[in-house]
Amino acid sequence: MEGPRDPDLGSLLAAARGSYRRTFGADPKIAASAPGRVNLIGEHTDYNQGFVLPMALRMYTVIVGSPREDKIISIVTTAEEAEDPKKVQFPVPGEGLVLKPGEPRWANYVKGVVQHYKAGPLPGFNAVITSSVPLGAGLSSSASLEVATYTFLQQLCPDDRDPVAKALVCQKAEHTFAMMPCGIMDQFISVMGTEGHALLLDCRSLETCLVPLADPNVLVLITNSNVRHTLTGSEYPTRRHQCEEAAKVLGKPSLREATMTDLEKVKGLLSEEVYRRARHVIGEIERTTRAVEALKSRDYQTFGQLMVESHNSLRDDYEVSCPELDELVSAAMEIPEVYGSRMTGGGFGGCTVTLLESGAAEKVLRHIKEKYSGKATFYFSTPSGGAKAHPLP
């Protein structure tokens, strides 16, 4: 494994506490963590009411802090990649005071969650944020920050502990403070992740089903292309609109309700591009349900094949891949012990996810390094648990 990116949660917490002590001159009283995620299959299906199959990673955002007497919130990030300033102060919202997004951008995720947090009144607080989720790599650094913040606020001012409401508030923060019209997948898995399991989420009913993924014979490899994606660009909202347009022409509330046969019938009424977008989504929802069955019966061959079909569809029909991600997938698939590989997350850079036989790990890394024109970073992860509060001594 490469890179210092996966220190365990204990050392992250220790680092955050040390940094808090140096910044605020006292020990923090509260700590919370929330993981990043990788999506195994079901891409760009969440905002179409479809299925997704993510797992939480052993990469976390941690927040430690303490309440303060005045109504001021003071937060510091230790993330090197976060833009300056690394320390911000803003007032607790309420009594006519409404927080607005602004600069630096990293603070918007915290502000958004604070603004939309339902229980109250919140006290002021000091906090330090530390994370091992690489920023902008498509592993949900933003959702993990939102969910960690929410989990922190729950210690300061308890709410009704409804996990679905929690994920929805964090999604709202992303929509209104980061201006990213994301689906519900990232926030949901960061709240609901479970050790040793992938999580099948039905984004229409918000029902979940745990799928065991703890077989020592297989590994999940995440390969960072180190191409930065910016999902706040126009591509993501454009895809969302195209899907809504297709659903409207189909006369359905969402693409979840449509079949390939329905789509073929209205093909002439759609632009060629919108038709291909809808074809990806309808196919991907179906692939995800098949992939879950395959995973349950440890049929990794079928699972892997569906991963590759998903990648090809994201590349050709949905057009959210990029040459670097395609290169990484092709290189991985040249190794016979690799079951499947695909881009994961929003796309346009970020990471691929690869399922392989455990014994072939070294061989796969060597081959990808040799073949990839850029510099890749590798992470192995088994499915981790979701957000947690950590009692401090």
Ligand code: GLA
């Ligand atoms: C981003 C969004 C998710 C989801 C994926 C694509 O990660 O935040 O809601 O739409 O892209 O599957």
